[in-house]
Amino acid sequence: MLFVIMDRRTFVQTTGAVGAVGLTGLAGCLGDEGNGDDDFPSESLTWMIPWGEGGGTDTYARQMAPLMEDPLDQSIEIDNREGAGSMLGSEWLVDQDPDGYTFGTVNPPGWSFTWRAQDVDGWHPDDLEPIAHSGVFGYTIIINDSYDIETYGELRDAYADDEISGFAYQGAGSDSHLVTLLLQNEYDLNADNIVPYDGGGPVQEAVLSDEVPAGIATNTSAISAVESGEARAIVNLMDIDLTDTFPDIDPITEYGDSLAWITEFYQVQVAPPDTPEEEREILMEAVQEATEHEDTQEWEEETGNIVEFGDMDDAADQYVGSVDEIESQVDDTIGGFDEFQQQVEEAEDEEE
Structure with missing residues (x-):
């Protein structure tokens, strides 16, 4: 159940020189890996948000995107594709090229619930590839x-x-x-x-x-x-x-x-099916830098929004298999x- 997953969460805490050293080392690693494309990313990226502007998911993305642009050395465009309780944007993401240049945010378990409740055909939440998670609301x-x-x-x-x-x-x-x-x-x-x-x-x-x-x-x-x-x-x-x-x-x-x-949701970044792990790791590291950045930490303190970094495996834990868990809970x-x-x-x- 989701609250069991919650027990092993580790909230982001970045302080003083330790945080500065960690970020410096991290920034030096970004872009060093690839699946044959050593220049990834070599052009701007698109971050799809399956909700409208001004909502919670959009707010998180607009806080983090500028802080990811520096380590990636590319701009990030926020693309809001609202409708059908996030299903329209999610289905669009499934059909994009698996090259790392397009990714999105989904909010399990609510997202998994909506997929199941609408009886969506043609794709499954588990099809999307995990990148990271960056917050909880x-x-x-x-x-x-x-x-x-x-x-x-x-x-x-x-x-x-x-x-x-x-x-x-x-x-x-x-x-x-x-x-x-x-x-x-x-x-x-x-x-x-x-x-x-x-x-x-x-x-x-x-x-x-x-x-x-x-x-x-x-x-x-x-x-x-x-x-x-x-x-x-x-x-x-x-x-x-x-x-x-x-x-x-x-x-x-x-x-x-x-x-x-059914009331706690993660900000989980995902990529289209078959997006290579190397590209996703670069994006994951940029997400980590953005969540640990002092500007984001100040934003968290000022607004009360909960910022949290989880790596690729943590992100997968939030949604892979979540439909089965939702079905069990709704049955009960x-x-x-x-x-x-x-x-x-x-x-x-x-x-x-």
């Missing part, structure tokens, strides 16, 4: 600041007593839809009207405007919601400790089992994907 619950609600228990009671109505999540059939169903079925969240929105940005806007009182947002977007002064992050749906960013946030594990297997928690799809269809019928 996940789901919280945010609430409009006008409500005197500070814990999950108080939120649950407010719905039960009809003091509030409506709960937002990020798209019918998405991982956050499943999380919402689990909150209803296993954590007594009796929201009378669960409302799908097209992504985290629209959920945040709906909560800030009080179109709905509360909803699911990533910890990354929750930071901006809190900074607006119009909303608060009140529930941590992950196992990762967020109290440095949200000191009073209430952990969902106080009310039931961990949801980390909601009776399988057929049952989930039936509930999705019922939700869509209610919208109409």
Whole structure:
């Protein structure tokens, strides 16, 4: 299960002279290897993000890309290809040339869940080649600041007593839809009207405007919601400790089992199938330098975004075989994907 993988994570810590020496040595290694192309990379690279601009995945990439350009000695273009819950961009990446010049970011296990829930044909998540992972993020619950609600228990009671109505999540059939169903079925969240929105940005806007009182947002977007002064992050749906960013946030594990297997996501960089390991190693080293760079460390401290480097093997651990794990979890928690799809269809019928 994912939270077992979490136990062996090692957060990036770069300090003083040790960090400087490590980066100097690393920079000297980049570009020294290849599979016959000793000049790799000899032209600009494309970093595909299967979400829109301004989202959490895009934000991480735009922080790191400029810091990867120096060791690679090439520019990196961010290419946003949003749609179908990241599946449109992922399918595009699968079809690109396996030469190392095009790579992308995916977010397992949510990405693996979406692939399985949409019953995608023609490719499998395991087909993509691992490069590295660079961070971790996940789901919280945010609430409009006008409500005197500070814990999950108080939120649950407010719905039960009809003091509030409506709960937002990020798209019918998405991982956050499943999380919402689990909150209803296993954590007594009796929201009378669960409302799908097209992504985290629209959920945040709906909560800030009080179109709905509360909803699911990533910890990354929750930071901006809190900074607006119009909303608060009140529930941590992950196992990762967020109290440095949200000191009073209430952990969902106080009310039931961990949801980390479906609420914690890795920023995993991947390449098209059959991309040679030599090229991926060069990209991996550039990712490492970017995550350990002092600018990224300052960004992490200032924003609360969680930066973490994992090598090629660590990246593979996050998604290779993850579809089978997701299927097992969905079977155990909601009776399988057929049952989930039936509930999705019922939700869509209610919208109409």
